[in-house]
Amino acid sequence: MAITASMVKELRETTGAGMMDAKKALTETDGDMEAAIDWLRTKGLAKAAKKSGRTAAEGLVAVAVDGGTGVAIEVNSETDFVGKNAEFQAMVADFSKAALSVGDLDALKAADLGGKTVEATLTDKIAKIGENMTLRRMAKLEGAQVVSYVHNSVAEGMGKIGVLVALSGENETFGRQVAMHIAAANPASLGEADLDPALVERERNVLTEQARESGKPEAVIEKMIEGRMKKFLSEVTLLGQAFVIDPDKTVAAAAKDEGVEVTGYIRLEVGEGIEKKEEDFAAEVAKAAKG
Incomplete structure (x- = not known):
């Protein structure tokens, strides 16, 4: 190639x-x-071994909580300008409330919103604002208590990053601290058991090759790999991460001290995973000149 x-x-x-x-x-x-x-x-x-954070999608993530149920949705627009539009924000807020009573994204699109479906409401707004929009994602979380947090909030319950945390008991202050931790640390999973096996295998392969390049005996290499894998798991799993509020404790240990367990979480970030198509500016100008 x-x-x-x-x-x-x-x-x-x-x-x-x-x-x-x-x-x-x-x-x-x-x-x-x-x-x-x-x-x-x-x-x-x-x-660094992370993908570029540049994305084409703008818009908002919104969260809504009702008792032990929480939802997070993502509505995309072409420009950030639309995300600041009060009419767009009101629509996103209505969508998030409607999401509390449905099970998935398809059901949300078909849900009634003042005599129209959510999908039809979105289509009407596209025609009015003149910019393409999509209702991209919906995630639902349940627990004894669900706590929400929005990072870079632009209006009540909506912004660029939305987080929901489920706890085994009532502790809103701690739940909010964990939600803020998740917004910043972006863990890959709740615990080791929830981690994508492909991610674990890939990391083990890389660490194995690194260790072998050291030229040390096989027995030493095995210990190196296990030690580094343990460190990796503590860095990418929420329960294993050092708690931002008290870095001397893991999130799991902090929860135990608070008398609760973190039973689940959701983190949605605007434009996550959408690749931005970029053109060379000079080529773009040349193309326009020829046209």
Whole structure:
């Protein structure tokens, strides 16, 4: 596969690696971006191993809670400007309230909202505002108590990041602290048992290759791998993470001290996972000039 300059640029921005290292990584992995990131990590050349946070989607995440039930929804727009529109915000708030009484996204789209379905309401708003919008995601959480938190709030219950936390008992103050922790730390799962096996296997493979490159005896390598895997699991699972309010404790230990358990959580961030299509500006201008 031909390795293009844009591929090298993307890998450099994602990992912080040098240009030649990025090019070699892509060459070695036949242009596979994920494999190239792992190759750089194995060689100790990646300063970071995260995907670029740039996304095409704007809009809002909204949360609503009723007793032991909480919902979070994401409504996207083309520009951030629309997210600041009071009419758009009112519509998103209505959608989040409607979501409390349905089970999934399809049911929400079909739900009645003042004589129209949610989907028809959205279509009407698209025609009125003149910008494409999508009701992209809905997630529901239940527990003895559900606590919500919105980061970068632009109106009541809505902003760029919405978090719901389910607790085994009543403790709103602690629940809100955990929700703020989740907004900042973005854990991959509640605990080790909930973690994606593919993610665990991928990390173990990278750590194994790193350890083997040390040239140490196999017995030592095995201990190195287990130690690093333990550290990895503590960093990516909510219950294993150091609690931001008291870093000397894990979230699980802090919850125990508070007399509750964290039984679940939801974190939605606007535009998460949507890749932004970028064009070279000079090429774009040239294309417009020819047209």
